[in-house]
Amino acid sequence: MTKIPHISLLTILLHFFFVNGQSLIERKNTWKSFLQPIGQIFALNCGIAATNRYIRNADYAKISFSTIETNLKSPWVWDDDNFAVNQIGHPYQGSLYYSIASHYGHNYFESLAFTAFGSMQWEYFMETERPAINDLVTTSLGGAMLGEITERLSNNILDNSSDGILRFTRETGAFIINPMKAVNRMMDGSMFVVSSKEESNKKKVKFEISAEKKIISFLNSKGMDEAKADSTTTVPFANYNFQMVYGDPFTSRKPFDNFTLNFGFSFKKDIIGNVMSRGLIWRKKIRSEKYVHSALGLVQNFDYITSQTYKIAASSLGLELMAERIFFTDWHFLHNHQAGLIVLGGASTEYFLEVERDYNFGPGAVVKMNFVFYKDDFAKLSINIDRFWLRTLSGAEGVESVGVGRFEIQKNIYKGIGLAASYVFYDREGIYLSFPDVEVFNHEIRGMLTYNWY
Secondary structure, three states, X not given: OOEOOOOOHHHHHHHHHHHHHHHXXXXXXXXXXXXXXXXXXXXXXXXXXXXXXXXXXXXXXXXXXXXXXXXXXXXXXXXXXXXXXXXXXXXXHHHHHHHHHHHOOOOHHHHHHHHHHHHHHHHHHOOOOOOEXXXXXXXXXXXXXXXXXXXXXXXXXXXXXXOHHHHHHHHHHHHHHOHHHHHHXXXXXXXXXXXXXXXXXXXXXXXXXXXXXXXXXXXXXXXXXXHHHHOOOOOOOOOEEEEEEEOOOOOOOOOOOOEEEEEEEEOOOOOEEEXXXXXXXXXXXXXXXXXXXXXXXXXXXXXXEEOOOOEEEEXXXXXXXXXXXXXXXXXEEEEEXXXXXXXEEEEEOOOOOEOOEXXXXXXXXXXXXXXXXXXXXXXXXXXXXXXXXXXXXXXXXXXXXXEEEEEEEEEEEEOOEEEEEEEEEEEEEEEEOOOXXXXXEEEEEEEEEEEEEO
């Protein structure tokens, strides 16, 4: 494992909780909201570690006082777990920490600190492997984002005024989305208490489901052997997709009052998984009129694309200009332009393999553009383009430049059911110091069946 300079991250986290954290306790006027999340996070980590040790019999879970002492003295490293574990598994575990803190009334930033604390605890005490900086970043940032999204969605599902089979269905759905929230509701009894009125903190949500079929594809490559090129003729976009828009960006007041989430999968020859999310953390109104809205916002992104063709994941923060113009009272033109910094990302490469890891780690930059012209229940024209740049800190030294995009036209046919055609593309340029450069450009035309509801 590649070592990086040791920074006393544990000291920083302890300082937050025991110095700055005191103000949180005073504001809430109770120790409960501070100590119980810490205790639950510790218990959760112990439960996961015990499962890894006694059920899965994993070597890295065979911890002792000796391994803890070694970890506390060791510099931080880059770990070599596979792409899915590092880029999805760790954010999911972090979301459990976040949900615990959120249940006790902590806001986004406070819950983010608890998430980082849980990750630190895991890195130092629950594994024999050395503490990994990439695990801390993805668990904290990705976990907080996934945690806030699942918190919002579970709140939208739950209704404490319901009872009977409807209540059971809602509680079950919330459990699937946000298990730690459900556990806490069960322990404090709120899962079983029927209130006199429905909760009022729910936001409007738009959904779209689509099934796509490739009609024709094209590939241009340079620097790849023929066998590899022949096996990567697919644009790494899934064939079955679920898209969601939560809340209104122009009325957002708190972090994640507005977010978007795209989730997709394919299970044919080339297994593909996509998760692309964006959450609005802060918004400054620029213009607000009846038919024109614009604002500047700070957003958090989590992007994950995995396929035989290519893998890339990035946790980033960006500054976004968003605007909407309404024509003829029901046609909307919405566009977003974002430039940001990738705190840490992973990008697959042909030239690095260490244990299960065949990808580079590094920071970078991201640019995102989104244009949508639509009329509800009639038609939509959209353009989405994302471009990522990553500079290798661990792996095959170099720079990765990756772009993915979609041009789509959609027509509603009957009660939310629609037909669509799209042009999707993926291009990549890998520039390496010690290896041949790689250039790839894949593009496809697809047909789609869609379903929208609000």
